[in-house]
Amino acid sequence: MTAAKLEQYRERIRTELDRVVEFWLKYSHDKQYGGFFTCIAEDGKIYDELKYVWLQGRQVWMYCRLYRTMERFRRPEILDAAKLGGAFLQKFARAPTPGGTEKCAFCLTRDGRAVKVQRTIFSECFYVMAMDELARVTGDKDMQADAVKMMDQLVHWVRVDPSGLGRPQLPGDSPVNSMAVPMMLLCLVDQLIEGRSEMMEKYSEVGDWCVKQILQHVQRDGAAILENVTPDGKELPGCQGRQQNPGHALEAGWFLLQYAKQKGDAQLQKEAIEKFIEVPFHAGWDKEHGGLFYFLDADGYCPTQLEWSMKLWWPHCEALIAYLMAYSQTNEPLLLSRFSQVYDYTFSHFPDPEHGEWFGYLSQQGNVVLDFKGGPFKGFFHVPRCLYICEKLLDGLLEKQDS
Amino acid sequence: MTAAKLEQYRERIRTELDRVVEFWLKYSHDKQYGGFFTCIAEDGKIYDELKYVWLQGRQVWMYCRLYRTMERFRRPEILDAAKLGGAFLQKFARAPTPGGTEKCAFCLTRDGRAVKVQRTIFSECFYVMAMDELARVTGDKDMQADAVKMMDQLVHWVRVDPSGLGRPQLPGDSPVNSMAVPMMLLCLVDQLIEGRSEMMEKYSEVGDWCVKQILQHVQRDGAAILENVTPDGKELPGCQGRQQNPGHALEAGWFLLQYAKQKGDAQLQKEAIEKFIEVPFHAGWDKEHGGLFYFLDADGYCPTQLEWSMKLWWPHCEALIAYLMAYSQTNEPLLLSRFSQVYDYTFSHFPDPEHGEWFGYLSQQGNVVLDFKGGPFKGFFHVPRCLYICEKLLDGLLEKQDS
Numbered sequence: 001m002t003a004a005k006l007e008q009y010r011e012r013i014r015t016e017l018d019r020v021v022e023f024w025l026k027y028s029h030d031k032q033y034g035g036f037f038t039c040i041a042e043d044g045k046i047y048d049e050l051k052y053v054w055l056q057g058r059q060v061w062m063y064c065r066l067y068r069t070m071e072r073f074r075r076p077e078i079l080d081a082a083k084l085g086g087a088f089l090q091k092f093a094r095a096p097t098p099g100g101t102e103k104c105a106f107c108l109t110r111d112g113r114a115v116k117v118q119r120t121i122f123s124e125c126f127y128v129m130a131m132d133e134l135a136r137v138t139g140d141k142d143m144q145a146d147a148v149k150m151m152d153q154l155v156h157w158v159r160v161d162p163s164g165l166g167r168p169q170l171p172g173d174s175p176v177n178s179m180a181v182p183m184m185l186l187c188l189v190d191q192l193i194e195g196r197s198e199m200m201e202k203y204s205e206v207g208d209w210c211v212k213q214i215l216q217h218v219q220r221d222g223a224a225i226l227e228n229v230t231p232d233g234k235e236l237p238g239c240q241g242r243q244q245n246p247g248h249a250l251e252a253g254w255f256l257l258q259y260a261k262q263k264g265d266a267q268l269q270k271e272a273i274e275k276f277i278e279v280p281f282h283a284g285w286d287k288e289h290g291g292l293f294y295f296l297d298a299d300g301y302c303p304t305q306l307e308w309s310m311k312l313w314w315p316h317c318e319a320l321i322a323y324l325m326a327y328s329q330t331n332e333p334l335l336l337s338r339f340s341q342v343y344d345y346t347f348s349h350f351p352d353p354e355h356g357e358w359f360g361y362l363s364q365q366g367n368v369v370l371d372f373k374g375g376p377f378k379g380f381f382h383v384p385r386c387l388y389i390c391e392k393l394l395d396g397l398l399e400k401q402d403s
Numbered sequence: 404m405t406a407a408k409l410e411q412y413r414e415r416i417r418t419e420l421d422r423v424v425e426f427w428l429k430y431s432h433d434k435q436y437g438g439f440f441t442c443i444a445e446d447g448k449i450y451d452e453l454k455y456v457w458l459q460g461r462q463v464w465m466y467c468r469l470y471r472t473m474e475r476f477r478r479p480e481i482l483d484a485a486k487l488g489g490a491f492l493q494k495f496a497r498a499p500t501p502g503g504t505e506k507c508a509f510c511l512t513r514d515g516r517a518v519k520v521q522r523t524i525f526s527e528c529f530y531v532m533a534m535d536e537l538a539r540v541t542g543d544k545d546m547q548a549d550a551v552k553m554m555d556q557l558v559h560w561v562r563v564d565p566s567g568l569g570r571p572q573l574p575g576d577s578p579v580n581s582m583a584v585p586m587m588l589l590c591l592v593d594q595l596i597e598g599r600s601e602m603m604e605k606y607s608e609v610g611d612w613c614v615k616q617i618l619q620h621v622q623r624d625g626a627a628i629l630e631n632v633t634p635d636g637k638e639l640p641g642c643q644g645r646q647q648n649p650g651h652a653l654e655a656g657w658f659l660l661q662y663a664k665q666k667g668d669a670q671l672q673k674e675a676i677e678k679f680i681e682v683p684f685h686a687g688w689d690k691e692h693g694g695l696f697y698f699l700d701a702d703g704y705c706p707t708q709l710e711w712s713m714k715l716w717w718p719h720c721e722a723l724i725a726y727l728m729a730y731s732q733t734n735e736p737l738l739l740s741r742f743s744q745v746y747d748y749t750f751s752h753f754p755d756p757e758h759g760e761w762f763g764y765l766s767q768q769g770n771v772v773l774d775f776k777g778g779p780f781k782g783f784f785h786v787p788r789c790l791y792i793c794e795k796l797l798d799g800l801l802e803k804q805d806s
Contacts, residue, residue, distance in 0.1 A: 039642070039707070047704045048641040097571060105573070113575030168500060170508070172516030238451040239442070301450045304442070304778045306710040306764055361709055363766065375707045 002336070003401045009343065010394040016351060017387035021066065021073065023357040023373065024059070024380045029081050033111050035088035036081075040374035043355050047372065049110040053093050055379030056108075057126030060085040062384050064133040070388070079137065086134040088112065090146070093127055101164035102153070107376075119167045121154055125184045128154065132191050148199075151188055155206055158185060176228050176236065179245075182213035183252050190258060211259060211268070214252055218275045224298045225249040225280050242298040246284025247315020250292075253277040254322040257329060269329060277322045281338065284315070289365050290345045292316060310369065311362040313378070316346040317386035324393045358383050405739070406804045412746065413797040419754060420790035424469065424476065426760040426776065427462070427783045432484050436514050438491035439484075443777035446758050450775065452513040456496050458782030459511075460529030463488040465787050467536040473791070482540065489537045491515065493549070496530055504567035505556070510779075522570045524557050528587045531557065535594050551602075554591055558609055561588060579631050579639065582648075585616035586655050593661060614662060614671070617655050621678045627701045628652040628683050645701040649687025650718020653695075656680040657725040660732060672732060680725045684741065687718070692768050693748045695719060713772065714765040716781070719749040720789035727796045761786050 027044040028036045030051075038055040039048035063082035066073035092112030095105040104123035105114035117123075128147045135144035157165055158181055189207040193200040216233035219226045227243045228236055235241050253276030260268035284292040291311035295303040302308070323339035326332070349366050350358040352373070360378045361370035372378075430447040431439045433454075441458040442451035466485035469476035495515030498508040507526035508517035520526075531550045538547035560568055561584055592610040596603040619636035622629045630646045631639055638644050656679030663671035687695045694714035698706040705711070726742035729735070752769050753761040755776070763781045764773035775781075 041704060047700075047702075048707075050641060095573060107575075109575040114573040115575040117571060117573065168520060170498060170517040170520065172510075172512040172518040238453060297450075299450075301444060302774045304451075304773070304775070306713060306773065309772055310709060364772075369712055369767075370707070370709065371705045372707070 003398065005340075006394055006397055006401070010391060010398065012347065013387050013391050013394065016347075017384060017391060018072075019351075019356045020358070020380075020384050020387065021078075023355075024384075025077065025081070028059070028374070028380065029084075030110065033088065034084035035092075035108075035112075036085055036380070038374045038379040039376070040372060042352065042359075042371045042373060044373075050115065050376075051088075051108045051110060051112075052376050052379070053089070053105055053108065053123040054126045054377075055374075055381065056085055056089055056093070057123075057130035058379055058381035060089065060130035061126070061133045062380055062388075064130075064137045066384070066388060068133070068137050069392075082134055083138070086130060086143070089127060089130060090143075093123065097166055101166070103164075103166070117166075119165045121157055121165070121181065122184065124150055124154055125188060128188050129191055148192065151192060151203075154185065154188070159209070174236075175231050176240070177213055177216055177231050177233070178228050179214060179217050179225075179248060179252060180227075182210040183248075183255055186210035186214065186255050186259065190255070207259065211256065214256065214276075215271065217249075217252075218271075220298065222275055223279065224283065225252075225276060226298060239297065239301075239304055242301070243303070244280065244283060244296040244298055245294070245315075246280035246292050246296065247294070247312065247318050249276050249280035249284075250315065250322040251318035253280075254318070254325045257322070257325050261329060273326045273330070273335070277326055281319065281323075286311075286364065291349065291362070291364075291366060292319060292342075293364075307361075309364040311349070311364065311366060313346075313350050313358050313360045314382040316342060316350065317382040320346060320386050321389050321393075324390050328393045328397050406801065408743075409797055409800055409804070413794060413801065415750065416790050416794050416797065419750075420787060420794060421475075422754075422759045423761070423783075423787050423790065424481075426758075427787075428480065428484070431462070431777070431783065432487075433513065436491065437487035438495075438511075438515075439488055439783070441777045441782045442779070443775060445755065445762075445774045445776060447776075453518065453779075454491075454511045454513060454515075455779050455782070456492070456508055456511065456526040457529045457780075458777075458784065459488055459492055459496070460526070460533035461782055461784035463492065463533035464529070464536045465783055465791075467533075467540045469787070469791060471536070471540050472795075485537055486541070489533060489546070492530060492533060493546075496526065500567075500569055504569070506567075506569070520569075522568045524560055524568070524584065525587065527553055527557055528591060531591050532594055551595065554595060554606075557588065557591070562612070577639075578634050579643070580616055580619055580634050580636070581631050582617060582620050582628075582651060582655060583630075585613040586651075586658055589613035589617065589658050589662065593658070610662065614659065617659065617679075618674065620652075620655075621674075623701065625678055626682065627686065628655075628679060629701060642700065642704075642707055645704070646706070647683065647686060647699040647701055648697070648718075649683035649695050649699065650697070650715065650721050652679050652683035652687075653718065653725040654721035656683075657721070657728045660725070660728050664732060676729045676733070676738070680729055684722065684726075689714075689767065694752065694765070694767075694769060695722060695745075696767075710764075712767040714752070714767065714769060716749075716753050716761050716763045717785040719745060719753065720785040723749060723789050724792050724796075727793050731796045731800055 027040050030037055035051050035056050036059050037046045038052055041047050060082050063078050067078050092108055093104045094102055095114035095117050097103045103117050104127050106118040106123050107115040128150050131143050131147035189203045216229050217225050219235055227245050228240050253272050256272035292315040294310050294312050295305045295308040297303050319342045323335050327335040357373040359368045363369050430443050438454050438459050439462050440449045441455055444450050463485050466481050470481050495511055496507045497505055498517035498520050500506045506520050507530050509521040509526050510518040531553050534546050534550035592606045619632050620628050622638055630648050631643050656675050659675035695718040697713050697715050698708045698711040700706050722745045726738050730738040760776040762771045766772050
C-alpha cells in the first residue's frame with residue numbers, strides 16, 4: 001500500500017522535474033550575454049531582461065547539482081548553460097561599493113552592469129553555492145577557491161564585523177538574529193563540506209554556530225518559531241519580533257534534519273521535527289482554504305506585509321522536503337500523511353498543465369494572482385530543488401522497502 | 404437634483420471626517436514621548452510602537468491644516484498634539500549619515516532613536532510639509548525657516564546633486580524620472596507659496612519645472628501614464644518602464660488641476676483631466692469587481708508587485724479628490740458621475756462602521772485582507788485629506804448653486 005503510494009508520488013515528481021527543467025532550458029538562456037533571463041511570463045515570454053544575481057547563482061547551482069547527481073540530467077546543454085552562467089557571474093556579479101569592499105550586486109542589466117546592491121549577504125551566498133557546485137562538476141580549483149574566499153568574507157561579515165555591508169550604524173537599530181542568516185550559512189557549510197575532510201574541519205565550528213543560532217528562534221516555550229530574535233535569543237518587541245514565516249521555518253527544519261543526520265544527533269532530529277516542522281505547519285496551515293500562509297503574527301495581529309495571506313509556491317516546496325525527509329529518517333506514518341496533505345494542495349494548485357512550470361503566487365483562496373513563471377524572486381530553484389530532493393528521498397524509501 | 408445629491412455627499416463626508424479625526428485623537432497620541440503611534444489595529448490597539456517619519460509629518464500637517472482652515476477643528480487638543488508631534492520631529496527626525504549630510508530617518512523608536520534611513524527624499528518632504536503648516540498656525544518664524552532650509556536641500560538633491568542621499572552610483576543604474584519626485588516637490592511648492600508673495604517668487608521656477616517633469620509621464624501617444632521615464636521623457640525598458648500606478652496618476656492629476664487654477668492655465672487643466680485623470684481611471688478600474696487596481700503593466704503583463712491586484716484605500720481617496728476637483732473646475736456632468744462611481748465603491752468598502760476609520764487593504768474581490776487602521780504606510784493622511792478637500796469642494800459647489 002505505502003510502496004504503491006510512494007511509487008505514485010515518485011512518478012509524478014519525476015515527470016514534473018523533467019517538465020520544469022525543459023521549461024528553463026527552453027526559455028531562460030541568454031545566448032548572447034550568458035546567464036539567465038528570469039522574468040519569464042506564463043507562456044515563456046521574457047517580460048524583463050534584468051538579471052537578478054540570487055537567481056543566476058541558484059540556477060547555476062541547480063543545473064550543476066542535477067548534472068552531477070542525476071544520470072538523466074548529465075546533458076551537455078545543461079553543463080554548457082551552467083558554465084556560461086558561472087562565467088557571467090564571475091565576470092559581472094562583483095560591484096564597486098562606497099566602502100571599497102567587494103560586494104555582489106543584487107541585480108544586473110542584461111549585459112552585466114550593476115543596477116542595485118543590497119546591504120545584505122544573500123547575493124554573495126548564492127554566488128558561493130554556484131561557484132562551489134560548478135567547480136565540483138568542472139574540477140576547476142580556482143573557482144572552488146573563489147567560492148571559499150567569498151564564504152570566508154561572509155563569515156567575517158556575519159560573525160566579526162558587518163561594516164563592509166555598508167549599513168549605517170543607527171542608534172535605534174538594535175542588532176537582530178534574523179533566521180535567514182544562520183540558515184544560509186548552514187546551507188553553504190553543507191555545500192562546501194560534502195566529501196571534503198579538510199573543509200569539514202575548517203567549517204565544523206561555523207556549522208555548529210549556525211545550528212545554535214537557528215535554535216534560538218524557538219520561542220514562547222516552544223510554541224512558536226519567530227523569524228527575528230535578539231542576538232542572545234530573546235523575543236524582540238513589535239511586529240518584527242512577532243513575525244512568523246512558516247515556510248522559512250520548515251526550510252530551517254530540513255536543514256537541521258540534514259545536519260542531525262550527518263552528526264548522528266538524535267536530539268537535534270527530534271527538535272527539528274517537533275519545533276521547526278510541526279509547529280510552523282500547524283501555525284501556518286490555512287484550515288479554511290488549505291495551503292500555508294506566507295506571514296503570521298504570533299499574537300494574532302494582522303501582519304503588515306500586504307501579501308501575508310497569499311499562498312506562495314516556495315513554502316509548499318519546503319514543506320514537502322521537510323516532511324518527506326522527516327519521514328525517511330523516522331518512518332513515522334504521521335509525517336508521511338502530512339507530506340500527502342501538502343502534496344495534494346501543492347500539485348492541485350501550483351503546476352501549470354498548459355505551459356509547464358509552476359505558478360508562484362496564489363490568493364488565500366488558491367487562485368493564481370500573479371501568473372508569471374519567473375520573476376525577481378522566482379527562478380529555477382525552489383521547485384526543482386524540491387522535486388530533486390523528494391525524488392532522491394523516494395528512491396531511498398522505495399529501495400529500503402524492496403530490500 | 405444635483406444639489407440634493409451634493410448635499411448628501413457633503414453630509415456623509417463631513418460625518419466621516421469627524422469620525423476619522425476622533426479615531427486618531429483617541430488612539431494615536433503618545434503622551435509620554437510626543438509624536439504619534441501609527442500601527443493601530445482595527446479596534447484601536449497599538450500593535451507596534453515604531454514611529455514612521457512620513458506618518459509623523461503627515462499627521463502634524465493634517466492636524467494643523469484642519470485647525471487652521473476648518474472652524475470645527477480649531478480645538479486646543481488638536482493644536483497641542485500637532486505641536487508635540489512637531490517638537491518630536493524637530494528633535495529626533497534628523498539622523499547621522501555616513502556621508503555627513505543631514506538626512507531624515509524613515510523610522511524611529513518610540514523614544515526617537517533612528518531605526519532606518521532611506522536613500523530617498525520622502526521623509527524630508529513630509530518634514531517640510533509638517534513644519535511649514537505648523538509654523539502657519541503658531542507663527543513660529545524659525546520653524547518656517549527650518550522648513551524652507553530643508554526644502555532647498557531637497558531641491559538641491561533632486562536638481563543639482565543627489566550624492567547626499569547616499570545611493571552609490573552604479574553603472575547599470577541609469578537615471579530615472581520617477582513621478583513621485585516632481586509630484587512631491589510640486590506639493591511642497593504649493594504648501595510654501597500659499598499667501599506668501601516672496602515664496603511665490605522664490606519657488607515659481609521650481610513649480611514650473613515640476614509640472615514639466617510630471618507631464619513627461621504622458622506616454623504612448625497619450626494612451627498611458629507611466630510611473631518611471633528617462634530624464635528626457637522617453638519610455639524605459641522592462642517592468643520599470645511599463646509600470647502604471649493609477650492612484651498615483653490620479654493624485655498627480657489633481658496636483659496639476661490646482662496648479663492650473665492658480666496659473667489660469669486652461670491647457671494644463673485639460674491635460675490634467677484628459678491624461679492624468681481619465682486615462683488612469685479607465686486603465687485602472689476593475690470592470691469585474693469594481694475599484695482601482697494598485698499596479699498595472701502597460702503591455703498587459705502581470706506586474707511583479709505581489710499586491711498589484713489589491714484595492715488600496717488611498718488610490719480611491721485620490722480619485723475622489725481628482726474627479727470632484729475636475730467637476731468643480733469645469734461643471735462637466737460626466738466628471739461628477741465618475742466621482743459618484745468611485746464614491747459608491749469607496750464608501751461601501753473602506754469605512755469600518757464598527758470601530759471607525761477605514762480599512763486600507765482589500766482583495767481584488769473587495770474583501771478586507773489587512774484589517775489594521777494604521778500601519779507603516781497608512782496613517783492620518785490620505786483619508787482625512789480626501790474628506791477635507793472634498794468637503795471644501797462641496798461647500799464651494801453648493802455655495803455656487805445657492806447664489
